[in-house]
Amino acid sequence: MSSHPLSHFTGKDKQLADLTAAAQAILQLDRAFKRLLPGRLGEQCQVACVRGGELVVFAHNSTVAARLRLLGNSVVAPLARQGYPLTSLRVKVLPTPPKPVRQKSFSLSRAGIDAFSRAADEVGNPVVKQALQRLLRHHKP
Known part of the structure; x- marks a missing residue:
């Protein structure tokens, strides 16, 4: 395993550098978005992407999705004032996959x-x- 920082590798490949910059921008937007949410609602969702001014957010369940949709413009407007090119909010429920069934890994002789x-x-x-x-x-x- 290498002990070089990520920037050591991203500086050598333009596509990797662009991908890293895009990921960091989404993470920064995610943090800004979650700071605007009430209570612990931010723990139940994540920013997915921005498409044509539309902020796409994944909610962990339909209850969280409904609350985020109700907030709508009250979170988009402050983000737009912070410099993010946003005009609307789209919330999608991200289904959680079922937990895999654990196989018995121990047996007695x-x-x-x-x-x-x-x-x-x-x-x-x-x-x-x-x-x-x-x-x-x-x-x-």
Whole structure:
């Protein structure tokens, strides 16, 4: 891994430099946009891009999208006064993908199952006994 700053690489490639500048501009606009939002609403959305004067914002759910649409011009006008070339706001709901199902990554050997089974029979603490039995139910074939 290189220890050079990003500017070391972007200075050598015009396309990479342009892409980096565009990304930094969007991040700066995102911060300015979120400062205008009430409460913790800014945590639930992000600026996507600007298209022809239209600020496109992704909302994490439809409730957040509705609140942002209600704010409309009250966030676009201050941004325009700050020098951003904006005339309107478009809010899109960005669906969150379902969480992947975790595959079982650990299994006990037959000897391990036998040892836990003996321990469950011999332990006196009912909480530990119950936990060991639950573990065995999960791992027995």
